[in-house]
Each structure stands twice: as structure tokens, then as C-alpha cells.
Amino acid sequence: MTTLTYRDAVREAIRGAMQRDPRVFLMGEDVGRYGGSFAVSKGLLEEFGEERIRDTPLSESAFVGAGIGAALGGMRPIVEIMTVNFSLLALDQIVNNAATLCHMSGGQFAVPVVIRMATGGGRQLAAQHSHSLEGWYAHVPGLRVVAPATIEDAFGMLPTALQKPDPVLIFEHALLYNMKGELPEGAGPTDLDRAVVRRAGAHLSLITYGGSLFKALDAAQVLAKDGIEVEVIDLRTLRPLDDETIMASVARTRRVLIVDEGWKSGSLSAEISARIMEQAFYELDAPVARLCSAEVPIPYAAHLERAAIPQTDDIVAHARRLVTRGV
Amino acid sequence: MTTLTYRDAVREAIRGAMQRDPRVFLMGEDVGRYGGSFAVSKGLLEEFGEERIRDTPLSESAFVGAGIGAALGGMRPIVEIMTVNFSLLALDQIVNNAATLCHMSGGQFAVPVVIRMATGGGRQLAAQHSHSLEGWYAHVPGLRVVAPATIEDAFGMLPTALQKPDPVLIFEHALLYNMKGELPEGAGPTDLDRAVVRRAGAHLSLITYGGSLFKALDAAQVLAKDGIEVEVIDLRTLRPLDDETIMASVARTRRVLIVDEGWKSGSLSAEISARIMEQAFYELDAPVARLCSAEVPIPYAAHLERAAIPQTDDIVAHARRLVTRGV
Amino acid sequence: MRPLVSRTHALELLRAMVRITRFEEKCVELYSAAEIRGFMHLYIGEEAIAVGVMNALSPDDAVVATYREHGHAIARGIGMGPIMAEMLGRREGVSGGRGGSMHLFDAASRFYGGNAIVGGGLPLAVGLALADKMSKRNRVTCCIFGEGAVAEGEFHESLNLAALWRLPVLFVCENNLYAMGTAIERSESVTDIHQKAAAYGMTSEAIDGMDVIETEDAAKRAVEQIRGGAGPAFIEYRTYRFRAHSMFDAELYRDKAEVEQWKERGPVKTLVARLEAAGLGSHDDLTAIEAEADVEIEAAVAFARAGTLEPIDELSCFVYADDAQNAHIATIARCMDGE
Amino acid sequence: MRPLVSRTHALELLRAMVRITRFEEKCVELYSAAEIRGFMHLYIGEEAIAVGVMNALSPDDAVVATYREHGHAIARGIGMGPIMAEMLGRREGVSGGRGGSMHLFDAASRFYGGNAIVGGGLPLAVGLALADKMSKRNRVTCCIFGEGAVAEGEFHESLNLAALWRLPVLFVCENNLYAMGTAIERSESVTDIHQKAAAYGMTSEAIDGMDVIETEDAAKRAVEQIRGGAGPAFIEYRTYRFRAHSMFDAELYRDKAEVEQWKERGPVKTLVARLEAAGLGSHDDLTAIEAEADVEIEAAVAFARAGTLEPIDELSCFVYADDAQNAHIATIARCMDGE
Numbered sequence A, B: 001m002t003t004l005t006y007r008d009a010v011r012e013a014i015r016g017a018m019q020r021d022p023r024v025f026l027m028g029e030d031v032g033r034y035g036g037s038f039a040v041s042k043g044l045l046e047e048f049g050e051e052r053i054r055d056t057p058l059s060e061s062a063f064v065g066a067g068i069g070a071a072l073g074g075m076r077p078i079v080e081i082m083t084v085n086f087s088l089l090a091l092d093q094i095v096n097n098a099a100t101l102c103h104m105s106g107g108q109f110a111v112p113v114v115i116r117m118a119t120g121g122g123r124q125l126a127a128q129h130s131h132s133l134e135g136w137y138a139h140v141p142g143l144r145v146v147a148p149a150t151i152e153d154a155f156g157m158l159p160t161a162l163q164k165p166d167p168v169l170i171f172e173h174a175l176l177y178n179m180k181g182e183l184p185e186g187a188g189p190t191d192l193d194r195a196v197v198r199r200a201g202a203h204l205s206l207i208t209y210g211g212s213l214f215k216a217l218d219a220a221q222v223l224a225k226d227g228i229e230v231e232v233i234d235l236r237t238l239r240p241l242d243d244e245t246i247m248a249s250v251a252r253t254r255r256v257l258i259v260d261e262g263w264k265s266g267s268l269s270a271e272i273s274a275r276i277m278e279q280a281f282y283e284l285d286a287p288v289a290r291l292c293s294a295e296v297p298i299p300y301a302a303h304l305e306r307a308a309i310p311q312t313d314d315i316v317a318h319a320r321r322l323v324t325r326g327v
Numbered sequence C, D: 001m002r003p004l005v006s007r008t009h010a011l012e013l014l015r016a017m018v019r020i021t022r023f024e025e026k027c028v029e030l031y032s033a034a035e036i037r038g039f040m041h042l043y044i045g046e047e048a049i050a051v052g053v054m055n056a057l058s059p060d061d062a063v064v065a066t067y068r069e070h071g072h073a074i075a076r077g078i079g080m081g082p083i084m085a086e087m088l089g090r091r092e093g094v095s096g097g098r099g100g101s102m103h104l105f106d107a108a109s110r111f112y113g114g115n116a117i118v119g120g121g122l123p124l125a126v127g128l129a130l131a132d133k134m135s136k137r138n139r140v141t142c143c144i145f146g147e148g149a150v151a152e153g154e155f156h157e158s159l160n161l162a163a164l165w166r167l168p169v170l171f172v173c174e175n176n177l178y179a180m181g182t183a184i185e186r187s188e189s190v191t192d193i194h195q196k197a198a199a200y201g202m203t204s205e206a207i208d209g210m211d212v213i214e215t216e217d218a219a220k221r222a223v224e225q226i227r228g229g230a231g232p233a234f235i236e237y238r239t240y241r242f243r244a245h246s247m248f249d250a251e252l253y254r255d256k257a258e259v260e261q262w263k264e265r266g267p268v269k270t271l272v273a274r275l276e277a278a279g280l281g282s283h284d285d286l287t288a289i290e291a292e293a294d295v296e297i298e299a300a301v302a303f304a305r306a307g308t309l310e311p312i313d314e315l316s317c318f319v320y321a322d323d324a325q326n327a328h329i330a331t332i333a334r335c336m337d338g339e
């Protein structure tokens, strides 16, 4: 067991991948000399040199596209976009190139690029720096989208992503970087295909991912004191979604609350609700409920931001209401 | 009554708005000398001159941003992005500026810009030119998103959009431009808030919008021959969604099929299904079903493209299955 | 080096700079005390640019700035109280507490932010200038950004558009040599920024950004030319930020010695030295101005602290300007008709 | 004007150009007959560029082209049969019928499309070159685009990156004076494109794109320099498209006379005239070459028409390269290991 932060776990994952495979390199704004805007890559420049820890200009479209091109050219690039907010400038490359090339070329070209970015709100960074758009990306065929919430996944998903011949987007919730935890001895690559039950419970399925996972687990603890047993599902992979794990849980609990930091309309939570409608309608004892961010540009002021984003007490309140609702 | 095409209707709407309000101008790639890539603006350069029918360089981000800036500066710009496929290059401006400025400035600045673009597949233009991303845009608070399907709406939504103090995105399905129809004498601005029932029916609510509307109406006709009465709802406005009209229809028919040319996962259809789950769960006789595009980059070959996009016969088949499904 | 014009004017410039410096020093205090949160980017070291440029503008010109905009906002004449209130997330803040340090907005002085996406403000400025040109109003839009923005595609698209359409934009590049931790040699194949603008066929100059007499003079010349209808102009001000990029930056990427060297050329220091050399003033003037500024700043802090929090049920007001619930908020969309 | 080198080489160049012209003339026929659908952009008039540039490349160099890429694909040596099959949406097409005219791909000749987003190919080319440089392979990536792409931010970002990192990219701008209906004077404040590249500190030339001897010579010089490790190079070829932008274009934006003038300088015409002037050949050579090409084209059409349609149940194969269902398709991701 090693105690480390989520940030350290990502760094160790990068380091390990770079040590094992000379085709792997890290590229992005301030990943080198600055040490990464979240200090994820601190120390890696010294270890691997500036060819492989590659600072880029502020040119999101070009360096993301260059990552795609380098993948076409046989490398295994890890492209860091500082935050999801700036990824909008690179969206054309991601959606029109990375996601299409394999299919459009009749299977001739694969694009094994990994694109990491920080996501989420909660740090009082206001409207342009607080997006949660991972669910949006999960709309696009040709992409894989994952959101490691735990230290083990922060460490284990990257190597698996690098093994994939397809573009993988990794969303790291910015509030998780400081989280401390244990990494079991011999921890290694984790899969990118399955959701996991992080806590079992019979009364309600609480489906979430990323930054909201720990709020959900906290809520579950609170509810447990009142005898409400909540099953907490960490989606882990947002595209493809693991329907099997979701539906199995629904079959057990018959009630579902989805917690998603994205704006409600058109969020990933909508897709999950629609799938439960399609696959488990007759198992439900109550309509699936969603708790998402308010549909506003995220404001700076602490109390407003807090109100805009799902919090533990909101989860508790929603869950309680859902469980006590009649059949 | 005048007989005209959808294309003509959009052109007449632009012309009328420009005649009435000197602050209105049209800006985009090839809107002037070329006459618009879909010939929408043909003839307008001659009528209004190059200041107000403004050809732009291939700089989607800058000219969309300039439209936002011009709106801040008191103009009422109509920005044409040739197709939604290229709008990805302007997404940062739309999501981080147009959608945020009013809220983020505490209500000091409004952004009355109208952004029009063609959308949809069906013309064998392959993966990079066949996106249906209007549902994606509908995720973003601060934007209004509409999809006129009829000639009356093509004519009537633009002037209403120009009256709005907020950014309005108008999605015109490229296959509709050649559609001919009648414009009632005295047709004028139409609202941007309400869905409408295009055909009444008791057995099934068929919810759709844009290019799929006419496929849905055709399907309803086919089904009517078998005694299946389908209610066809044209959403018209994708953000905000008109829950009232949707739920009223669900209450009548108790069965719903949503048809959406977007990719299924994370499509607008998911949001509608989730809302019906939340607001009308106990009224349903069967789970809400969705018919969307296959989750693939749209291929060139005619038979593959046809298979990838919802067609009339698919709608008929899905609707039939849904209506005959047991309670 | 241009001569000092008059003691009065020189002291005005000094005061304008010192107000910024002292204000930001106070911000650091409040940040440490957790009264200010989020990202905060200090302008200290670059004050001569904001002061010189804002002095060249008329009240009905427009300003589009970045997240490092305290200096521009203050020099533009926006009250320190409402700015500080914004940083404290108060309703009395310039943006009602919704924007914070990175998003100062003020309709009255046509201050269009406070934009936190690097390069994202340039197209807005082009559009504002387009509106003026189409409406035949002789106004200038001043667009400020760092040298890091030069690598963004939007920079090029915007410069081209402004030059092509001959729009009244004053592009002001604050070249402080670093974009976060990235030195300009690591981000630009050709580091002479002002030449990039010249490549679009607009007037372009590189100016010492540490000497407020120079910054003001260059801005005035550029604005005059733009008002004359010559289309856009570009000024690259060579400067340096004395503080970290933001409050989270460990400054691993630059030498302390380099920072110290630049501090020797600090804009306040430079101007005081010039005053003294010209026999027009002394260090005592500085001391007096600082004292004055501190009084103003204390009042601003008091104003901000006394401010209120926006009720949570107003959270969704102004997501849309035409939302009926907006009506009960005092701040009303003032700019709807373009005036 | 460079002298003709040899009859053999000149006839090779002629043949290469004529194959493109005749192929595209056949495409027009098939488009009218609705055998080809979607967007189709003809290269006729610009053949000298594809031929000159592809002649300068080695088999293991890479090519990134646009939607107007029939000429590049043919000159690169991709079989006309598979190209035509692609346009007919057949499984035997270069992209299995999924790409069509705008998306010709061929792993064997490292032909990376056929990219239909203007400017979108440039970052890919930068990345391919980066992979080569990091892997210490002495290969060149040739990136072709129209002058319309110069207004896109991605153009600048990519040129800067390539120059900054000294990557082995040959940027080829086909300046045919129009982007759809937009003349270059209406899209660029400074219309001398090759100077824009020079502003990034890379070698840059403007070359007559109608004379294949010149186009080839310039490309060879540039490729040699790139292979020598000098970083990227840029060539602006001045050319003209003789046909409409696509099959939907009414050509309202340009004079018939202008088109006719340029046709006088057509690349085939120009080369034949030079052959004749040098006494190295005659119009009969052209006639013979055309006849030969027509035979090849008929065979290609026959191949394409005999092609099969991909079964609909394979629609979702290759959305992901690691999808198990891909296995039953003959075309296998050939490029996974970067060779």
C-alpha cells in the first residue's frame, strides 16, 4: 500500500507508461517547465526530457490535432488539455478527425491517442472555467470517454487507454487532484468498460461518476443512519455505458437517482434515464430521478456556485424523497 | 397564398428583417457573391450591398465571435455558418461567450445574435459533413435553439429570433431547402417557445423535429391505413423544450416514440425520454422508445447512409411494434 | 525617450499606476485571508500599459480585456469599491458577484470583460468595432491580450478580419515574455510579435511597456490614427509581470534574478526617477500618492465587505436577458439598444 | 523557366497529368448519370501541382490532402480502379465506399485523406511529422490545402508549431484565387500567401502552378531541404481551377473571360507547347497518352461497377478499431503499429 494523491496517481501512471513504451509522450500547455497547471507532470521533464514532455504554445486545435497525427504516425501520445473549458477550441479535431478516421477510411487507420483534461466546477472559477462537458463528448461515436474517480482508476485507466487503438478521453475532476488515498501493492491497469458498485444497498441505486462519486458516498453514509441503504454506482466509463451493471442494480433496488455535475438538459443523466426506461421500465417502482447542475453559467460567488452544483445534502434530500415516494 | 421553397422562405425572412431594421445584417462564408452555399441569400447582395450582406473569410471562430461582438455593439447580426459541421470551429465563441455574457456580467450585457446553420445528413456527404448536433447545442444554458421544419416556421422563426435579446441558433435541415409549400397570406413571426401537434392521433405520440418531421408524417399516414392513429409532435424549439405540449400528448396517447436524427446516446431524444419519465411516468402504458441515427460516423455509400439515418419505414416498424406491445 | 510634459500630468500618471499597485497588494492580503477566491491574476509590473492606454481612450470607446484586468478596469475609471465587491462575490460588485476577478464588466464605461479564454476576446472586439463602423460612429475598440494569445488561431483570424474590413480596433499586446510558465521562445517560432501584426497590413509598433510616458504616447498616436479612419493598429508593449501567474504558481520556470532585474525597471520606479531627474518631483510625491490611494482602497474594502450576497433564488436570473424573473433585480440589461 | 530535361521525363509528367484530367472528365459523366453522388470537387487545371509534388516524394513519405484530392491520389500512385470504386460507394473502394470523393485514404501509400474540413488536415500533418522526428525517421509529410485555408486559425497554429519544432512538413498551398465564391482579395488583408509562411521563419516560395517543370523542381528542392533537417518548407503554387467549385456551383462570382484566359495557360497545354518548342515531342504524343489513359479509365470504371456493396450489418464495424466484429472484414487496420 502506498498513500498518495490522485494527482500523484496520474503522474505515476504517466511515468510508468513512458518508461515502458518509447512511443508514449506527454504534450500540452505548461506540462513541462511549469510542471502542469495542476502539478500532475511535476518532475517528469527532468526525468524524460523536453522531447517527451513537450510544452506547447496556446494552440489547442493544432496540438490536439498533432496528437491525432502523431498517433496516426505510430506514436502513443498523451495530450493534456489544461481543462475541458479550452477543449472547445480543439473540438473540430476531436469530433471531425479523431472520431471519424478509422471508420471513414474503411478501417485502414486507427487513432490511438489519449486526451486528458481536467473538468468540473467547485473552485469559484466562474462561467468560462467550470464546465462539465464529459457527457457531451460521450455523444460522439468513435470516442471512448472515461472519468476515473478513485486513485486506483486514476492510476489504472491511463495505461489501459494507451493500449486502446482508439481515441480515449480521460476526464479528471479538478477537485479530486488533492484527494489522498491508498494504492494497493501491485495495482495495475484497470478496465475501461465496466461500471462498478462502490457501495451495495437495497433501497436505491445512486448512479454517478467522477467528482460527484464522493458526495454520493457521503450521502449514502448519511442515509444509512436512517436505515436507507443506497447502492452507489460509479460509472467510470461514460462511453460506452455499462448497461449491464446499471440494469442489474435497478433490478435490485427498483429506484434510481442519477447525480451528474453537467447541466441537466441533455446531460449524460438523461441518457441513463432513457436507457433505464427502455431496458428496465417494468422493474421500476418510481420514476428515475436526476440531480444535476442548475442550468446556469456557473457563477463565481461561493454561495451561488454551491447552489448551482449538486452537493451532498441535495443528494440526501433527493434520495430520501425518492425512497419514501409511493409505488 | 404563395408557393415557394423552404429556401425562399428563409430568404424572404432575411429580406424582410433587413428592410425593417437597419441594425440587421447577414454575415458568413459565401453569403454574398456566391449567393449562399444553399442559395439562401441569392440576390440579397444586389439588394442590400456588401456592407450588409457580408462575405467572410474562412474564419468561423472570428466571424461568429464578431457577430457576438456586433450584437454587444447594438447590431442585430444574422451569422450564417455554412453547416453545423464547421460550427465546431466556433464553439468556444458560442459556448464561452454568447451563452455566458449576460449572466456573467450580472445582466449588464445582452447578446442578441442569430446564428443560422444547415444541419443533418442524407446527401451522401460522409462523416465530416453530415452531423446533426442541434441536440448538443440544446444542452447549453444561455442559448435558444430552434429547428424550423415547415415553410411557415422557416419564414416566421427568424424575425422572432431577431427580437430576442439572447443568442438564438437556428438549425435548417439541408434536405428541406428544396421543399415546396404554401405560405399563407399575411404569414408573420412565429413563436420560439412552443411545440405543435402537426397531426392528432390517439394511439401513439411521435415526437420529432426538423428534417425528420416529414418522415414522421409520412409514417403516420402509412400507419393510419392500419388503423393506428399517430399524433405527430413537431418540437420546433429544442431549447427550451415545451414540456407542456409533450406531456399533454403523452397523457392522451400513453405511448411515445421519439425520432431524432442525432446519434442515440446523449441525443435530444434522451432528454425528452428522461423528462417523460419524470413528469408522466404513471401515464405510460409502455416505455418510451427512441429511433435515432446509428452510432457511426455517417458513411458515403447510399445504402449505408440510408441505413444509418432513421427513415420512414423504420418509423413505421418501430411505431407498430410499440403500439402492439402489451401493457 | 520622450520628455516629461508637465508635473501635473506626470503626477496623474503616477497616481493612476499607484492606485493599481496598491489595490492589488490589498487583493493579495484578502486572498490570503480567503476573502477572495478562485483565480486571481495580478497586474503588478505592467501598470504603465493600462494607464497609458486608458488615457488615450474616450469615454465612449470600448475595452475588451483578459482575466488579468484589474489594472485596466481601475484605469478605465471603474470604482474600486464595486471592483473589490466583485472579488468578494458581492451583489454590489461590478458583475453582481457572478464574475469574480476574471470577469469584471461595466456597461457604463463600455468595459466588456474580463475574458478568461485566451484569445477569446479578440473576435468580440472585432465585432464591436464592426458595429461602430456600420453605424458610422467614430469610436475605437481597444482589445488587450497577452503574448500567449498570439499562438491561438483566433488571434490571426481576428487580425485578418480587422485589417481586411479596416475596423477601428486598437490591438494591445502585453508581452510579458511568459504565458503561465511558457517563455515566448518556446511558443513562437518568430518571437517579434509586432511583426506578426504588420504581416496583416496594419500599423504596428513595439514599445517599452515600463515607461508610462512612452506607453501613453504610443497609444495616443495609434488611437488618433484609428479615429482618422486608417483601420486597426497594433501595439506590442514589452513588459514583465512581477508576481506569479496566478495565486497557484510556484514560478519554477523563471529565475529570481530575471525578476529582480525587471523590477529595477518597474513603471512606478521609472516614472519617479524621471520626475526626479527632470526636477519636477520627488519621492515624497510618491509617498503622498500612496497614502491617498490607501485611503481609497480601505474605503473600497469596507464597501465590499458591507456588500450583500445575491439571494440564491436569483441564481437563474439573466441566463436569458428576456427572462421575466429578471425584472426584480436592480441591475437591468443596460446595453440592449447598443448605446 | 527551367529547360525541359528529357523527352522521357517530360512524357512521364504529361502522362501523369493527363491521367488526372481524363479521370475527372469521366467522373463528371458518372456524376451526371448519378453513379457518383455527394460532393465532388474537380482538380482540372491544377494537375501540374499534384504531379510535380508527388514526384518529389518517396514512397514512405506521407500525404495529407483535402476534399479536392483525386489528382493527388492518382499522382501518388493509388489505383484508379479503387479510387473510382470509392466514388461509386463500393466496398472495393480505397475507403471501402465509406468516404466517397472527399475521403480517399490509402494506408499503403501513406495517403491520409481526403479531409473535408478546411484547414483540418494541417494539424494532422504536423503530428505525422512529429512522429517521424521523434522516431528519428527521415520522412517528409506533405500537406496540401487551398488558399482559403489560410484564413483559418488552424493554419497559423500549425505553421507555428511546425516551424517552432522544426518538423519535416512540406506545406503546399494551392492558390487558385477562390475559396468557393470568395476571391482572395475578399478574404485576406494581405494576399501574398507565401509571405505569411515566411513570417513563421520557414523557407517559402511562390511558384507558377501551371508549369509542371516548375512545380516539380520547386517541390524537389523543398523536399531535399526538409530531408536535410532544415525544418518545414512552404510552397505557394499559383493556379486556377477550370471547373466549378463543386457540382452545385453556378459560378456567379467569376468572369467567363477570366476562366478562358487561365485555360490558355492550362498545364497540359503548357507542357505540350514546351515539348514542341524544344523539339522533344508533338501533339501526337498527347493523343497517344490520352488514348492510353482512356483505356485505363475504362478498366477502372468497369472495376468500380463490378464492385460490391458493403453489407449493412457491417455498418458499425471500425467505429472502433478494436471492435470484435471488425475481424470478419477483409480490410484490417494496417497502420496500428506506425509502420
Ligand SMILES: Cc1ncc(C[n+]2csc(CCOP(=O)(O)OP(=O)(O)O)c2C)c(N)n1
Pocket: A029, A058, A060, A082, A086, A089, C068, C116, C117, C118, C119, C145, C146, C147, C148, C149, C150, C174, C176, C178, C179, C180, C245
Ligand atoms: C484557450 C485557453 N487556454 C489555456 C488557458 C489557461 N491559461 C490562462 S492564462 C494563460 C497564459 C496566458 O498567457 P498570456 O496570453 O501571455 O497572458 P499573461 O497571463 O501573461 O498576461 C493560460 C495558458 C486559457 N485560459 N485559455
Ligand SMILES: Cc1ncc(C[n+]2csc(CCOP(=O)(O)OP(=O)(O)O)c2C)c(N)n1
Pocket: B029, B058, B060, B082, B086, B089, D068, D116, D117, D118, D119, D145, D146, D147, D148, D149, D150, D174, D176, D178, D179, D180, D245
Ligand atoms: C471549416 C470549413 N468551412 C467551410 C467549408 C465549406 N467549404 C468547402 S471547400 C471551401 C472553399 C475552400 O477553398 P480553398 O481552401 O481555397 O480550396 P479550393 O476549394 O479552392 O481548392 C469551403 C468554404 C469547409 N469544408 N470547412
Ligand SMILES: [Mg+2]
Pocket: C146, C147, C148, C174, C175, C176, C177, C178, C179, C180
Ligand atoms: Mg504573457
Ligand SMILES: [Mg+2]
Pocket: D146, D147, D148, D174, D175, D176, D177, D178, D179, D180
Ligand atoms: Mg482556392
